[in-house]
Amino acid sequence: MRRLSGWVFHGLTASCLFTADAAQESAPESASRRREDRRLTEFSLPPSALTNRDIGDLRWVQSSEPPPTIIVSTWQTVFYTDNVFLTHADKRESTGWNGDMAIQFIPYSTWRWTPWIAADYFLYRYQREPSEDFDGQSLTIGSRLNLSEDQAWRWDLSYSLWRFTEARDRSDEFFKEGLLENEITWTALLSARPAIYSEIGYGMAFRHASPGEFDRLENELGLRLHYFPWRALRITPYGRAAIRQYTADEGTEGHRSDLHFESGLVATWDISRNFSLHAEVNATWNDSNRSEEDYEVFEPQISLYAELDF
Numbered sequence: 001m002r003r004l005s006g007w008v009f010h011g012l013t014a015s016c017l018f019t020a021d022a023a024q025e026s027a028p029e030s031a032s033r034r035r036e037d038r039r040l041t042e043f044s045l046p047p048s049a050l051t052n053r054d055i056g057d058l059r060w061v062q063s064s065e066p067p068p069t070i071i072v073s074t075w076q077t078v079f080y081t082d083n084v085f086l087t088h089a090d091k092r093e094s095t096g097w098n099g100d101m102a103i104q105f106i107p108y109s110t111w112r113w114t115p116w117i118a119a120d121y122f123l124y125r126y127q128r129e130p131s132e133d134f135d136g137q138s139l140t141i142g143s144r145l146n147l148s149e150d151q152a153w154r155w156d157l158s159y160s161l162w163r164f165t166e167a168r169d170r171s172d173e174f175f176k177e178g179l180l181e182n183e184i185t186w187t188a189l190l191s192a193r194p195a196i197y198s199e200i201g202y203g204m205a206f207r208h209a210s211p212g213e214f215d216r217l218e219n220e221l222g223l224r225l226h227y228f229p230w231r232a233l234r235i236t237p238y239g240r241a242a243i244r245q246y247t248a249d250e251g252t253e254g255h256r257s258d259l260h261f262e263s264g265l266v267a268t269w270d271i272s273r274n275f276s277l278h279a280e281v282n283a284t285w286n287d288s289n290r291s292e293e294d295y296e297v298f299e300p301q302i303s304l305y306a307e308l309d310f
Helices: 012-042
Strands: 049-052 056-060 070-081 094-105 113-126 134-146 153-166 173-191 195-210 216-230 233-251 254-270 275-288 295-309
Touching: 012 113, 012 134, 012 153, 012 173, 012 233, 012 254, 012 275
Parallel strands: none
Antiparallel strands: 049 056, 070 094, 070 295, 094 113, 113 134, 134 153, 153 173, 173 195, 195 216, 216 233, 233 254, 254 275, 275 295
């Protein structure tokens, strides 16, 4: 299938400021983490080489199906989180629902290069913490370039605009950002039977945000394994480690700098060409040079994905 794709009470004033900061950053962090997790489901069996034991490699099969021009898709996710606000001092747990509607336009594609444009509208609803409910929109222009003939090396580049609003008043905008993302990925076949692939990716991203104190530069290294017990079922353990430097947030301790770690497991069942079911567990740790920005979060979730192609 093809897819797009905190509170410590040191007095009333400090508490209010800290709560506002947590609310502002927890929403884009939750949306960004969910999008990264969904990218894990994009992997499909790559083209394979036709070989002959006597004469070796004959040629690479370049007959993969071209992508459709328009993809309309939806993700519907039920999840649990043990840290809604992404804080260390005031962890709140809740079940929740995330709905996402998207449209992707691919004007042109070749064996090596695929440019695309996508628009998303998404909603987050928390059963126990309705004050944290939010809606959002994003608009992305992106490109994927296969750097090698066998598509083992690829370069993904994108720029997106994001807008976050209160759920009950969509004119009440509380966070905006522009996000430039750049990633090089290498895919390798580890085993033919059963099929096991590895992916190693290095990415760099820059976020310019409003409020500006959340501007940041991020360097990330990721490792993913894709195990296919059979063609329609894929199991993907993964890990990501990132250094996040907040370029505009300078306090008494200097610029904020975080070490960010994520690990998890995703099981994907392709029910049909247009429907798939996903189950995931994710654990995240954030270690900052500012102790109030440290947090841990655990999130299991179940998602249904559906798409229409034109």
